Amino acid sequence: MSLSRRSFVQTLGVGAAGMWVGARGREGSLFGSEAVFAQGAPSPIILSSNENPLGCHPDVLAGVRGSFAEGGRYNYAAVDEITALLAKKHGVKPENVLIGSGSTQILRTSTHVFTSKTAGLTATIPAYEECADYARLMGHPITGVKLTADLRMDLDAMQQASKGAGLVFFCNPNNPVGTAVTASDTRTYLETLMKQSPTTTVLVDEAYFEYATMPGYATMIPLAVQNPRVIVARTFSKCLGMAGLRMGFAIAHADTIAKLKAWDGTNNVSIMGLMGVKAALQVPDQWVKDEQARNKAARDFTQKWFADRGYTPTDSQTNFMFINIKRPAREFRDACLKEGVLVARDFPPYEKTHARISVGTMDEMKKAVEVFGKVLAQPAKSAA
Amino acid sequence: MSLSRRRLFQRLSPVEASSPAEWIAARGREAGLTEFGEQGMAAGARPIRIASNENPLGPGQHVLDAIVGKFPEAHRYPFNAKQTEGALITAIAQKNAAKNENVLLAPGSGELLVHAVRAFTSASKPLVTAWPSYETPRDIAKKMGIPVREAALDGKLRIDIAKMVEASKGAGLVFFCNPNNPTATVHGKSAAVDLVKAIRAASPETVILIDEAYHDYVTDPAYGSMIDVALATPNVFVTRTFSKAYGMAGLRAGYAIGHAPTVKSIAAYKMPYGLGTLTLGGAIVGFANDAHIASERKRNTEVRNFTVKAFADMGVTATDSQTNFLFLDIKRPAAGFRDACRAQGVLVGRDFPPYEKTHVRVSLGTMDEMKKAVEVFKKVLGSTTTTSSKDKQQ
Numbered sequence: 001m002s003l004s005r006r007s008f009v010q011t012l013g014v015g016a017a018g019m020w021v022g023a024r025g026r027e028g029s030l031f032g033s034e035a036v037f038a039q040g041a042p043s044p045i046i047l048s049s050n051e052n053p054l055g056c057h058p059d060v061l062a063g064v065r066g067s068f069a070e071g072g073r074y075n076y077a078a079v080d081e082i083t084a085l086l087a088k089k090h091g092v093k094p095e096n097v098l099i100g101s102g103s104t105q106i107l108r109t110s111t112h113v114f115t116s117k118t119a120g121l122t123a124t125i126p127a128y129e130e131c132a133d134y135a136r137l138m139g140h141p142i143t144g145v146k147l148t149a150d151l152r153m154d155l156d157a158m159q160q161a162s163k164g165a166g167l168v169f170f171c172n173p174n175n176p177v178g179t180a181v182t183a184s185d186t187r188t189y190l191e192t193l194m195k196q197s198p199t200t201t202v203l204v205d206e207a208y209f210e211y212a213t214m215p216g217y218a219t220m221i222p223l224a225v226q227n228p229r230v231i232v233a234r235t236f237s238k239c240l241g242m243a244g245l246r247m248g249f250a251i252a253h254a255d256t257i258a259k260l261k262a263w264d265g266t267n268n269v270s271i272m273g274l275m276g277v278k279a280a281l282q283v284p285d286q287w288v289k290d291e292q293a294r295n296k297a298a299r300d301f302t303q304k305w306f307a308d309r310g311y312t313p314t315d316s317q318t319n320f321m322f323i324n325i326k327r328p329a330r331e332f333r334d335a336c337l338k339e340g341v342l343v344a345r346d347f348p349p350y351e352k353t354h355a356r357i358s359v360g361t362m363d364e365m366k367k368a369v370e371v372f373g374k375v376l377a378q379p380a381k382s383a384a
Numbered sequence: 385m386s387l388s389r390r391r392l393f394q395r396l397s398p399v400e401a402s403s404p405a406e407w408i409a410a411r412g413r414e415a416g417l418t419e420f421g422e423q424g425m426a427a428g429a430r431p432i433r434i435a436s437n438e439n440p441l442g443p444g445q446h447v448l449d450a451i452v453g454k455f456p457e458a459h460r461y462p463f464n465a466k467q468t469e470g471a472l473i474t475a476i477a478q479k480n481a482a483k484n485e486n487v488l489l490a491p492g493s494g495e496l497l498v499h500a501v502r503a504f505t506s507a508s509k510p511l512v513t514a515w516p517s518y519e520t521p522r523d524i525a526k527k528m529g530i531p532v533r534e535a536a537l538d539g540k541l542r543i544d545i546a547k548m549v550e551a552s553k554g555a556g557l558v559f560f561c562n563p564n565n566p567t568a569t570v571h572g573k574s575a576a577v578d579l580v581k582a583i584r585a586a587s588p589e590t591v592i593l594i595d596e597a598y599h600d601y602v603t604d605p606a607y608g609s610m611i612d613v614a615l616a617t618p619n620v621f622v623t624r625t626f627s628k629a630y631g632m633a634g635l636r637a638g639y640a641i642g643h644a645p646t647v648k649s650i651a652a653y654k655m656p657y658g659l660g661t662l663t664l665g666g667a668i669v670g671f672a673n674d675a676h677i678a679s680e681r682k683r684n685t686e687v688r689n690f691t692v693k694a695f696a697d698m699g700v701t702a703t704d705s706q707t708n709f710l711f712l713d714i715k716r717p718a719a720g721f722r723d724a725c726r727a728q729g730v731l732v733g734r735d736f737p738p739y740e741k742t743h744v745r746v747s748l749g750t751m752d753e754m755k756k757a758v759e760v761f762k763k764v765l766g767s768t769t770t771t772s773s774k775d776k777q778q
Contacts, residue, residue, distance in 0.1 A: 046464050055459035064662065065452065072442030072631040073433065101491060101658055108655060130656070137652060241459040244661025246491075263527075268491040268655070271634030272451070272662055276458075 045368055047358040048342040050175065050208075050320045052241035054294070054361065056280065057287055060242060063279030067271045078274040079266045086249055089281050095254040096225050098261055101268040103207055103235040103248030108134045109264045110231055110250070111167055114201040115140040119166030124153055126176055126347040128205065131169040140166070146349075151177040151314045151322065155189050163197045171205040173212050176347045176356040178316030182216035190223065190230060201229045201256070207248075210239035210288055211295055212317040221251050228253040231260075236273075238319060239291055240280050245273040295319045298362045305369045309376070320344070320358040327380035329355045335378070339371040432757050434747040435731040437565065437598075437709045439631035441683075441750065444676045447632065447666040454665035465661045472659075472668050476639055479671075480611050485644040488651050491658040493597060493625040493638030498524045499653035500557055500621075500640075504591040505530045509556030514543040516566055516736040518595060521559040530556075541567040541703045541711060541739075545575060549582040552590050558583055561595040562610075563602060566736045566745040568705035572606030580613055580620055591619045591646060598707040600629030600677050601684050607706065614642035621646050628708060629680050630670045636660075637667040684708050687748045694758040698765055709733070709747040714765065718744040721764060728760040 046053075070078070079099060087094045100106040107130040115121050120141030121131055135142050145161045148154045153174060162168045170189075173180035181189075186204070193200060204220045224230040231252040237243035247269060250260060303313040303321055312324045325332050329351050333343050344356035360368065433440075443451075457465045473487045480486075490496045497520045505511045511525040515534035525532050533555065535547035543564050552558050560579060563570040571579070576594065583592055594610045614620040621642025627633035637659055640647055659667070670676070688710070692702045695712055702710045714721055718740050722732050733745030746761075748754065 046460070049461050049464055051461065051464070052459050055456070061455050061458060064455070064458070067634065068448050068451075069442065071448070071634045072439045074436050074438065074627075074633045075636075101655060104656055237461070243461045244454070244458045244465065246657060246660040267494050268636060268658055270491070270636045270660055270663055273660060 042340060044337075044340045044342050045360055045364045046342050047320075047360050047364070047368060048344045049243070050238060050318065050358045051243050052239055052291065052319065053359070053364060054241065054291070056241035056276070057283045059279045059283060060240075060245075060276045063275040063277075064245070064272045066279075067275035070271045070275075073271070075266070075269060075271050075274060078271055079269070082274045082277050085278060085281050090221055090251060092221070092225050092251055093254070096251055096257060098250045098252075098257045099266050099269055099274075100233075100248045100250065101246045101273075102237055102243075103205065103233040103250075104130055104246075105264065105268060106231075106233045106248055106250040106260075107131050107169070107203065107205065109260050110201070110203045110233075111135050111140075111169075112138070113259050113263050114203075115166035117141075119164065119199065121167050121169060122158070122162045122165040123169035124158070124171070124174060125349060127169055127171045128175040128207070131167070131203070147174075147177060150179075152179045153181050155181065155185055159189060159192055159196070162193050162200055162202075165197065165200050168193070168200060168202045169205065170202050171207075173208045173217075173317040175205075175207065175318065176320070176344065177322045177350075178314050178318045178320055180212050180214050180217050180315075180317040182214070183218035183220070184216060186220060187223065190220075190227075194227070194229060201231065203231045203233060205233045207233065207235045207238055208318040209234065211292060211319050213292065213296060214315075214317050217317065224252050226253065228255050231256055236277060236280060239288060239295075240283070241291075242273070242276055242280065245276045246270070247273040247277050294362075295359050298365045299359045301362065302357070302359065302365045302369060305372075309373075311376070320356055322347075322350075322354055322356050324353055325355050325376065326353060327376075328352050328382050331381055332375060335375040336368075336371055339374065341368050341371045430729070431726075432730045432749055432753045434709075434749045434753065434757060435733050436633070437628060437707070437733075437747045438633045439629060439680065439708065440748075440753060441631055441680070443631045443635065443666060443670065444673065446673055446676065447630075447635075447670045450669035451635075451662045451666045454662045457661050457665075460661055462657050462659060462661045462664055465664065467664060467668055469659060469664060472637075472639075472664055472671065475668060475671050476641065480615070480641060482611075482615050482641060483644070486615055486641055486647055488640040488647050488654065489659055490638050490640070490654065491636035491660075491663070492627060492633075493595065493623040493640075494520050495655070495658065496623050496638060496640045496650060497521050497559070497593070497595070499650045500559075500591070500593050501525050501528070501530065502653050503649045505556035507531070509554070511557050511559065512548060512551045512555045512590075513559040514548060514561065514564060516739065517543070517559065517561045518565045518597070521557070521593070537564075537567060540569065542569040543571060545571065545579045545582075548579060549586055552583045552587045554587060555590045558590055558592045559595065560592060561597070563598045563607075563706045565597065565707070566709070566733065567703050567711045568707045568709055568745075569703050569711075570602055570604055570607050570706035572604065573608030573610075574606070576608075576610050577613060580610070580617060584617070584619070589619070591621075594620070594622045596622050597625045597628055599624060600681055601708050602706040603681070603685055604704075604706050611641055616643075618643050619646055621650070626667055626670060629677050629684075630667075631680070632663075632666065632670060635663045635666055637663050683751075684748055687751050687754050690751065691746070691748060691754050691758065694754075695761070698762060700765065709745055711736075711739075711743055711745050713742055714744050715742055717741050724764040724767070725757075725760055728763065730757045730760045 083097050084094045087097045111131045111134040121135040122143045125144035143161050145157050224232045235248040314322045473484050476487045501524045510531040512533045533551040538544040614622045625638040701713045
């Protein structure tokens with residue numbers, strides 16, 4: 001690694017837990033949501049977990065209801081059925097697909113299978129924490145790669161830091177910063193890495209795939225089914241509005257799927273989730289396009305509100321925003337919570353300046369910006 | 385049968401008869417054995433599924449209603465729902481005079497068994513399990529290269545407590561499945577307490593996992609849950625599941641309860657948000673309804689008595705079942721019996737070595753299902769040539 005690159009990369013020891021949001025539950029532990037939902041209190045506006053605020057297509061719930069007759073049965077047969085349907089939807093074979101309990105299980109299983117004490121995890125700082133949390137649990141080394149000044153993935157730095165890694169977590173669009181990398185840049189990165197580092201596997205997390213509108217963005221599924229060292233993770237928790245059903249999946253080369261399966265099975269997913277996915281696969285493309293457009297309108301509205309007041313958003317390709325609020329996220333979060341608006345956790349190293357805010361409905365965002373205005377009008381209590 | 389159930393069956397893919405072991409390893413237990421398409425039975429027939437120790441009635445209406453009540457929150461992560469994991473944890477803790485720190489949830493108790501092996505065993509700290517017993521701890525240990533000490537059962541196919549204690553010295557984890565799956569036998573409270581005491585004396589660092597998956601089906605008055613002991617004793621915890629008497633195998637919920645530091649060690653491996661928002665809503669309501677469980681126990685006991693007697697009339701001996709399944713000495717290989725029953729639309733349990741040449745596990749369906757199944761069993765056992773279809777091929 002060249003000296004100039006060194007400053008963009010930092011190796012996070014097992015003890016460097018502070019760099020990553022620790023432990024279980026993400027936002028769960030932030031608010032203790034049962035207190036937030038105290039009886040009689042008005043419902044809060046939940047902008048903390050990148051959910052689809054309108055929920056899933058009604059057919060999905062009809063599918064869940066249709067699963068009730070099988071509620072007492074183990075899911076073995078349904079897993080096969082839904083795996084085949086997912087494969088068909090994505091133009092791959094069933095042996096290229098692994099269902100998971102949300103993409104969470106895919107991320108954990110991939111980290112388990114492809115990292116070790118000597119071949120660690122490489123990920124941007126910040127990135128969705130699951131892989132790093134798991135690597136830390138296992139005592140496997142973690143290399144964090146800083147973002148560029150405009151909070152994009154620094155592909156040159158990633159390239160360097162990925163050499164020799166067991167697994168690279170390539171979150172595209174990136175959570176929490178919202179920016180995305182084009183398919184062409186991703187392919188160049190992958191091709192170079194494959195040559196440079198023959199034992200590295202790359203997990204491309206496309207959780208926000210349906211929300212990305214940037215020209216040139218595309219899925220890596222076609223590459224993943226060809227290349228045993230590339231895995232794509234997807235989820236039904238975001239655009240499809242099924243976070244409560246816990247369904248996600250991996251698409252990869254059959255040999256790679258076999259390795260993942262050999263460690264962890266599909267016993268965690270419920271028949272409700274499986275039958276919900278079956279219905280979701282029939283949801284018209286137009287429904288997804290409408291959700292994409294609805295999200296973009298609410299996001300544009302909110303980002304413009306911030307930009308007009310000097311708070312810069314990133315180029316979000318997701319259903320959340322990462323905003324330079326010029327004060328600590330914690331202070332902003334606590335103040336918003338008092339006004340009934342939940343925004344996300346800290347994302348080091350940006351926790352002193354940036355907040356992640358999910359996109360709610362337009363109506364929710366109009367109410368939320370009133371709260372943001374009130375909160376930001378107060379002088380920051382601690383220096384940014 | 386509802387439309388959805390029929391559709392599900394019509395789409396079941398044929399099993400690769402050549403590789404049942406791989407299927408089981410990759411997926412789950414009966415997956416490769418019991419679910420099948422047109423092969424093996426008449427087209428359009430509805431099988432009687434008595435292979436996986438499920439509650440044939442499924443979740444109660446109160447549970448299904450609660451799930452429908454959660455539909456408006458299906459898009460929320462469980463931690464953002466009006467009832468989070470905390471609500472179920474609190475209910476479980478309160479019913480057992482425990483604290484929330486004593487309870488850990490998982491999507492089925494199977495995940496907890498896996499975590500326990502990961503947390504407490506190593507290359508130098510073996511797993512101890514009765515054999516045969518529920519396979520997950522042994523399977524995961526073998527997969528991880530961790531040594532396994534198998535303690536053979538006693539003459540009545542009960543877990544041999546003396547052998548378990550003997551094997552426990554220096555072990556990382558002892559898996560004590562009570563009642564034992566697949567043999568259906570149970571040890572009374574005093575024997576279980578003795579086992580814990582003896583292991584604590586022989587090997588104080590060893591963790592003891594008492595799997596009470598079938599707790600709600602036990603009728604033996606000598607039996608008692610070990611939760612109170614687990615709460616008071618270092619290195620001891622109990623696992624329970626909603627997959628059996630609660631009828632929620634498809635919804636995926638289970639829990640561990642025991643000594644707080646022990647539970648905390650397992651929690652480190654817990655997969656975040658494993659229990660979905662709808663599952664949590666159903667489990668909370670299901671857990672609160674003790675009357676439903678009492679009624680399910682009564683129903684199961686009646687079916688069990690009927691089926692045990694029906695087999696006895698055929699000259700087939702069952703162990704003393706305290707569960708929702710029977711372990712039967714059919715004096716012939718399970719595989720041939722299973723295939724013959726399957727051809728008649730009845731699905732029974734997998735092989736359980738070293739008893740696979742003589743014994744079969746049969747789960748208890750509804751009374752109506754068991755009456756029909758008994759007719760099939762009579763037919764199959766009346767025939768002297770129940771050769772496995774697999775054997776025919778080879």
